[in-house]
Amino acid sequence: MRNYTAPFGYKYDMGKIVVDPHDCAVVKYIFELGSQGISLSRIGSLVAEKYSGIVFNKCKVSRILKDTRYLGQGIYERIIEETLFNKVADMQNGSSTKKSGYERAEVLRIKVPVVCPLCHLKMRRLHDTRNKCTERWKCMNPECNCSIDYADDDMIGELRAIVSNLKNLRIECHEDTVRRSIETARLESDIKAKLQSELFDIEQLRGEIIDLASRKYIDITDIGANQQRIADDIKFSDIADNYIEFINNNALSIDIESDRSITIVLKDGTKHRRTSTYGNSVVREREESNTYSSNQKFG
Incomplete structure (x- = not known):
């Protein structure tokens, strides 16, 4: 069972935070969708269609797309490349100003x-x-x-x-x-x-x-x-x-x-x-x- 004190995409293993292969794939999928300019609510729907049992509202999707820990900070292994993270951030910032x-x-x-x-x-x-x-x-x-x-x-x-x-x-x-x-x-x-x-x-x-x-x-x-x-x-x-x-x-x-x-x-x-x-x-x-x-x- 997942330990919910770790960010989504990671898990605890013998007291150490490591990448969760399944959830890591979900995170990468979310960032790929985000880089295409797809809306937060639509991303949540697409994730639910592709990965049964995972239901994210747009607030949860937004938090994932803004979480810098996926870049590999501190004890967290890198999941998302910086270029992709920045591209999504630019698109989200542009959308939020409209x-x-x-x-x-x-x-x-x-x-x-x-x-x-x-x-x-x-x-x-x-x-x-x-x-x-x-x-x-x-x-x-x-x-x-x-x-x-x-x-x-x-x-x-x-x-x-x-x-x-x-x-x-x-x-x-x-x-x-x-x-x-x-x-x-x-x-x-x-x-x-x-x-x-x-x-x-x-x-x-x-x-x-x-x-x-x-x-x-x-x-x-x-x-x-x-x-x-x-x-x-x-x-x-x-x-x-x-x-x-x-x-x-x-x-x-x-x-x-x-x-x-x-x-x-x-x-x-x-x-x-x-x-x-x-x-x-x-x-x-x-x-x-x-x-x-x-x-x-x-x-």
Whole structure:
């Protein structure tokens, strides 16, 4: 039986404090989740799912994430590396300085449809303080009426984790897509230069403008062009901090499953989701049929 005078993750053995292998694994799991920006309450739920018999509320999770003894102070053997501990501390400190409505405001900034797992139509967010979970997503289809409890901070944590991990993906773009993008940019630059100089042939310029509009339309509807824009955003933008902007610019939908897992469907037809809460892996799948059009799916 565990001696509760030792911090969680340690135990007494012959009068000496040593690492408890089982509880040590739990502590490491908590820090990994914390480093992904997942909320304290959600971390507690995930721990309970992975390790039966261990129930932590958010206060207990917070105490573990702030306990410097896990760094190996004094009689305590190191469990957590300092870089990971500091990363979690920075994220927690950043969260604590935000106002209570921050996560709610972040959710409201999402412009792409959140999709029902049953009928695949659009859902809307409802806020009701009378419920234990004050936020839920309800399908707008009256014949479906699906409803899923999903706290704002949990959803934001999931979205941030998925988008942040896109930095680890290598996206290859077709050469013809890159070439078309360069030609479009060059044509647009030429048109701007002619307009500024005021020395141009009006008929020739009209033809170039029509050509530019046609090229941009092709770029918008072309999967390869969308893939190029997504790759550029991932490479050159800070998508970890600007994940909402990335989603609004590059996603077709946010799909919520019945188990509350989330999939982000991008405009290049790929789907990204967390396949495990430990290690934050992301799956990349291509929707060959490209069925996520506004008329077909969202009504």
